[in-house]
Amino acid sequence: MAYRDKRPVDELSIEELERILTIRKRELREKQMARMKKTGRVLPTDVPKPSITDLPANAPISEIINQQLEALSGGNGTPTSPTVSSQPPVIKTASPRFDDDERLIQDLAELRQRQQEARDRVWRRFVNTSLLLVEVAAVFGLFVLVFMLFQSVQELESQTAAVQQEANATRSAMIPTLEPTPVLRLKLADVVLPGGHIITESGGVRFKQEEIPSHLLPLVKEEIETPPITRPPKTPETALRISIPRLNLDESIVQGSDWEALKQGVGQVLNGARPGDDTGNVVLAAHNDVYGELFRHLDQMQVGDQFTIQTEQNVYVYKVREILQVEPTDVWVMQNTGVPTATLISCYPYRVNTHRIIVFADRIN
Template structure:
């Protein structure tokens, strides 16, 4: 008699299990592990069984609810901004910008003031040596004289001098001539006028008979200040007769015993004999040429200013 053996359930491979079967196996495995732990705790007295495992009544975990797009609560729409609120925000933004700009201006101004203060402190701690400024003691401009007569005779024109200042002018005529020095002017050349003449110290009547006179106390060639030179226009060589022909850009070359200095004509003016301010000291190297004007009349002065060539 042949017996049919009951068919044994074939064990499925993991890849043949459905998702539901895999979940059930995982739950059973976790349940068994939990029971083993609880049993171990009971044996060791660390846990007491109060109720049957509730997990048996619900072998499968409840399926969590999944929120879908249909069930999602729509996001609230943004509230409209009131125009006054928007205007207020803009005003506040403008105030903040102005405050930042003001702060930047204060910082920049503070830095500038600090630099100025530092400069003043340095200058106070290191004062420059004071250089005495020569005073213009002349009452009238040099080279004044009467027009020469038919024989060529002439004399200083005292009529140009105010009567109350005549004693002062006479006393200045006796001023001592400084001792010659290497940096004193000794010669002048004006190429545009073909002038080449010696320079003497002093611009009195006797000095101008010898050449071009340097006003005593005026600057040395090449130095900051005013080098004042004068000569006659119609007597004693007529050295400065044609000063009115000089134009800006012409050269005036002044020599010392050591070197030469070239000045460039800047401008020419006509002034009264009492305009002694043209002899005042200058901040930069300058040469001032003075002579009577016009030719054979001599009731004015022609003055030519030239600056030292860079």
């Protein structure tokens, strides 16, 4: 028993479709022929064809024609005239043509077209897929190329950095090492002349910070608040005593010009100068209205007056060269002039103390 093929038309091949259509065409033709026979539209095809009796090869042509006429006339020697029918003649063909043939041919053409379209869709799908794979491969290759390029750049930068470091180390080794810059430490004597003070209304005395420039005060404030508690060690050439005949003054000298040193007497500014040096300025300061008023009459000194400074080994004589009144910040008066000198400093005027009186003297012995 044969089973019916249940596959859809799109899955059939061209040969299978043509075979199906041929079978259907034959079935339709047979049905059409059966209807036409019932209606008398088909003539029987079993009428015997007129035959030509065998004649000798040398028979005359007239005899052959007579025989043919007899066959056409039914054997009675009289040709029959054709019957004229009012119906249109029926054309007999070996294979009759039906209206269903065109429809079948059209169906076959549509099926072939659909199969061609299906094949085209498959081909286009294959081409699109192939192109997509090619694009994906190209993008992947591009990413790989960019990654390799990035790695190459990184490697080049690393090598360049290593070379630069090595070259920098070589150049640094060739640069001579400089001595560190000494830290600048500002002293109180570098900012203001010694001896500045204020007598309060209650009779007390304090250091006059107002004389120090405000931008320099933080640099020397520690020295003001914490005076040194130790003094430089004494040497054979340390200044020990000053004698000024015009002022009837004969006092010991304290090393230092800070607040505590001037409380004790005449103080020497610690600038490294000694009376016996060939160059240097021995600077001595004392108060004029507090702590013994040792330099109260310093303004009475005159040019040409002499005074002495004593050490353990010698006594040095100085002669007054010049007397000036200056501002508290005129620290230039304590500079080294290149010759052995001495400078005496005190506040001025008496109990006003807005300026300083300066006595310059040269060593003469």
